[in-house]
Amino acid sequence: MKQLLLLLTLIGSLFASAQNTGKIEGKITLGDGMPLSGATVYIEALDKGAVTDFDGNFTINDVAEGTHSVSISYVGFETVTQDISVTAGQTTMLNTILKESDSLLNEVIITSSKQPQKITDVPASVSVIRAQDIQQFPSFNIGELAARQKGVDFVRTGVLGTGINIRGFNSAFNSKNLQVTDDRVSMLIATGLPFGTFSTVTKDDIKRVEILLGPNGTLYGPNAHNGLVSTITKNPRTSEGTTLVFGGGNQNVITGRLRHAQVINDRLSYKVHFERTAGREFQYVDSVYVGNTAYTEERLDRDFDILRYGGAVHYKTGKQSELIGYYGHSNNTNLGVTNAGRNQIKDWTIDLAQLKFVSKNFFANAYYTWSRTDETYAINQRTQNYVSFIENGFSEEEAWDRALFEQWVPAFGIAIPRGALFRDASERFNAEAQYNNNWGNFHLTVGAQYQLDMADSKGTYLLDQDGPIEIGQTGVYGQFEYKLDSGWNFLAGIRADNHDLYGTNILPKAAITKAIDAGTFRLTYGRGMAVPSILNLSGNLFGGLVLGNGEGFTRSDGSVIDPLEVETINTFELGFKGQLADKLFIDTSVYYNMSENFISPLRNIADAENGIFVTEIGGQPIDDVVPGASASPFLLTYSNFGQVDTYGFDIGLNYYFSDAVRATLNYSYFGSAIDTDDLNNDGNLDGVVLESELPINTPANKVNLGLHYTKNKFYGAVFGRWIEDYDFFSGINVAAKTQDLDGDGVNEIVENAQVGRTWNYGPLGGFVIDANVGYTLNDNVSFGLNVTNLFDTEMREFVASPAIGRLISFELKYNLNFTKNKKNQ
Template identity: 55%
Template sequence: MRLRFVSLMLIAFLVPALLLADGGAIKGKVTDQETGKPLAGANVFLKGTRYGSSTDVDGNYTIQKLPAGSYTLVVSYVGYARYEKEVTFEDSAVMTLDVALNRTELISEQVVVTASKSAEKITEAPATIDLITARNIDEHPSANIGELLAYQKGVDYIRTGVLGTGMNIRGFNSAFNAKNLQMNDNRLSTLVATSLPLGALSTTVKEDIDRIEVILGPNAALYGPNAHNGLINTITKDPRTSEGTTFVAGGGNHNTFSGRFRHAKVVNETFRYKASFEFDRGQEFNYVDSVYVGGVAFKEFGLDRDFDSVRGEASFYFSPNPTSDFIITSGGSNSNNLGVTNAGRNQIKDWRIFFLQARYVSPHFFGQVYHTWSITDDTYALNQRTQNYLTFIAAGFPEEEAERRSLHEAWFGSSPDQGIALNREANFRDHSRRWNAEAQYNNTWAGFHVTGGFQWQRDIANSKGTFLLDQAGAIELD
């Protein structure tokens, strides 16, 4: 018993001594002011220095090896008011400071990451940003999150279907718009071959969205030339702040049904994971777009107003230390619906989107690599297919043959025996792929904030010769 007591006394004296050997230290716990629950993943740092940490699953933090002097301690957490306090260290001092944060919906206190690719108050960001918060998303009854963008200043919104939305920033909106860049967790959320936003083909489930940041204006320096009008970045939840299981089911007009599931688990201080899944089905608005042939209007041929889609994502988080995360995420979707373009509607058939992403995030460094690929073989343009079909019917072909050949050909002639079939491709095929890699480092020295980084992207656009000029093979761009 005496030996155990002596050992405990030695530990009690040695641990502080080890901390003090290399300078002072500050430690404490960060909690929710209202509930008292610990806040895991809160950023704790000394302003204007390289010293910082983040809280563990119990809300605890420790910053060590601090030289004597006066500092400003900052604690920030998404959805909470920023906390700042002046602290002074003498040689080898150890300070304990617990912090209780207040929830806030004040825009001036919101923390964003899109404008500079690092956490900062929205009022300090070097660009105008609109923010759709987790509360906005939770209170929105529809599974179509795109509807929330209709309420943001500077965003033009157009409804293209029960699930379809079109939007643009800084004017010149249309239903088929690629003037603004859309991203999910800093990953391009666009089709490889056309750079159009994924929209209803997205892999992200509503219940997994933490917030949506909208940059109003050009941001090509950080995100490339496709961000010349603006940027919409959807950021998903961290299991540390959203642990648990959620299941939602609902229905409504147009025979719609939506079932959504999300599960997140913190296994220990170094490992956590989450998974989400969604199934939607229904029937599009009862609207038929006219196709004009020879000045006569015809109904779209091959129109299917029934839609359905499945989507899902899974993420695994590994934290080698309290301030760094290594994240692997994969997801996919399969969609059947109607897509609106400036030249008529497309019948989307089994269009599949997949991605695999690896990220490393720390207070001063961000790096990621990801691969995105797209597969569809049966999608077709309703306008072109209708025109093709009518040429075969006018020449006296059987309906079954006209239907089959209308995907790829049009008939020029007065009868099956007098005329010629020419290629008029209505079918869309897409087997495109994209690889991306990027890294960014930021730090503050002597009051100057320095940021540097690089980006690399390789696109392999492959329509199998259907809608791109790739008859000789896939188009590769670096």
């Protein structure tokens, strides 16, 4: 009887509850009527919500009677908040149109925590290149847009070459900020360098780029050392249509692109993309030195050609789950800058295949990367080899062919190995699984990742004569956030990575944010690390002139160069993002970094002038590993510096004069302090540590100022960028003012003169103005023009690179939106 009474009581309470609740239903669309799948509809006070299905529909059941504040958000769009009155036993309709964010404070991003967050709530310093920025930038190279972001060190090496670094220690071979595209690592396998022009995605398929400043790799990987760059492409279901682009410009540039996306039915959609871009690099021939005699790069080919294509199939497996298959390909022929001169990259291909599953609480991802080249070569080394044969009576044809592999030594009448050819047949496998969920104000994310690098240079630029070098890494991570109604938010995360060579490393992360009416304050701590790349550990370039340092070296004077260790960084940051006045928005942060075991650029560890040569590598005679290396007057390798502290602050201001006009001001300061008592910081190995021995390679001050205009069918922007002059050292490359590096009264560095094996043009930096304009002729056709370095200012941005002159590009775009056409029929 008691059980029956309990059952009747339970039924009664459930019935009473049902009588006091209602539900909310509706549809979320874009401005053109396209359903928005995956938008979040949330009632914070009740901790209830839903995610829209294929058709943009959603339902929230058991909503208490009364008036509730409902927020609707989607990545890259403005968050909309509406008050909804719910009547018991009835359905309340809520249909909303979302538009792309115009206000920087209403924007939603996803990269920081792998979940949609309003940008002011993100516990990190973030710069965003938005869809509108990309759409209104009439150039095939969206890398230029990174120059307009705060806290980003942007460099340009030519028509194609653009690169970014974050908060110091740049290099021609910089791999210290992790770059990902749609949850795929976008870094070359053996070198660890960002893909850059090797990317398989095209500009028209990129939805947005989110740049996180500082160590933020808890959810992404161990090598997000000083930053993370995440490129997110478009979902075909929310970007259905066809885009055709024809473009061109000076430097003989011509480009053609195609993107097509289509929804087949409620479950199936797909997209394909294609690009072919060709042109000619700026006129610039670098010096190549044999002793103190200067030659020029031999048979330099300035023509470049980029081919890329790919496609994805999206299949909805449920209302809130999706299976995605992707394949992409790129083929590159161009000039690449390295810290040992320039490379002639010829038909270097990258292929990617990915399968990814995404649902409300679970994420799984697996992909494979292939890298192939057979004809790429180092111009500097091949020129040196070629000269050695020509000057000793060999024919032009024989000299050029043999220059790929060897150098003639007239004193002995023999040829020695000095390979200039790069072959690559490297592969990489990645897999990841992740779970996330909410319980009230508590959000949890846990996951695991695996990466297996299989580097194979066919014995040309790695110590891999015995076969591919295989290195595996496994990482597990957890991150939780707790948000209080008072505006306080707490985050804690930890990552453990096990590396085949370096064992387990722990990366903690913590943040506190406090929301106020004007914005959000944040205090964060993060630990990051940079694991030496396979090239750092096992490089073997130019017959042993450049060797990796995976096992350490011994010199003839008995001194020892220790093998490379993992570089670590601990960062503390205080920031604020918010609204200072009615139309003035600010995003600012101040940070302090403590680095240990900083991995140096290439540096010479032989000292032929004082009779000091390298005798052993890893405890065995170096000649047994690389014949003849013990007699080399140069041996370039990598090593760890000791304790180095860096600090700085970034500030970004945006002022809206009107809905059509916005002004942007970004300023960054960077400083450093080297521990002069730590002999690991002795860059030239003379027993004395000087401030000048650490290659910071970052300007102390940089400013950019922009003015944006968008109204009706016209858009445009003008951007000025000033970089204070700064010294840059990377391998044999020097761009620096005249100075005495070791304090002996003699200037080792002289501006506009030969320094070692290269020519020093002086410090990098300067001031340039860029501008772009565009006009939308109708719903389908638009035209745009971009000018980089509008006034053709003489400015050199990178070592072993030309001064960047005026670069003009234009685009004629035809865009067919299927959804609009369907509505008009």
